Amino acid sequence: MGVVGNVGNENMQACINICVKCTQACEECLTLCLKEEDVAARVKCIQTLQDCIDICCLATKFMVRNSEHAKHICKECAEICEACAKECGMFKDEHCQNCAEICRQCAEACRQMGM
Template sequence: MSHEKYQEAIQALHECMEACNHCYDSCLQEEDLNPMKECIRLDRECADICSYLEQALVRGTPFASELAQVCATICEKCAEECKKHDHKHCQDCADACYKCADACKKIA
């Protein structure tokens, strides 16, 4: 399979997508949503690009490098925002995002 060389990135992308979706859902449960708005928005952006890139790598996209660069940027922005919040789900999401950004940079 052509995507075997991307196995580490595919795993990181999947874990990041799951962490972002969990963070998104958990943030929506917070009593005061106002300070969480940017976190929620970036969780969605990040989960979507990670899911897309994971699928694209599996099917052998010719745009791996370009998509990975965009994904790394979004993952870093999401991680930076999540790090600002003390919630465990935000901290876990930030860790997954940084790991994913690093994996994407290896492709980009």
């Protein structure tokens, strides 16, 4: 049983899991975007990926410690994940499309936590 299991919140654990998965997808996408020939066209996407990585890590920390502020962080995380999905979705690379899909899933889970 994990730390969150102590508070009995399966939704929170699911959100933690997708935030970790989203962080990984964004890190991988960022690394690959920096190697693309059209990297200059990806500046906004790269910046959004960095924001998404940071907010997903922060949301994970707040949820793991069952902070009373986790809901607020999750609401912001949902917004940034949606923005990241939109940016990544504009590029046709497999890594960008995969990242966009995971970001959408993370945004949905974080929206549920923010309610």
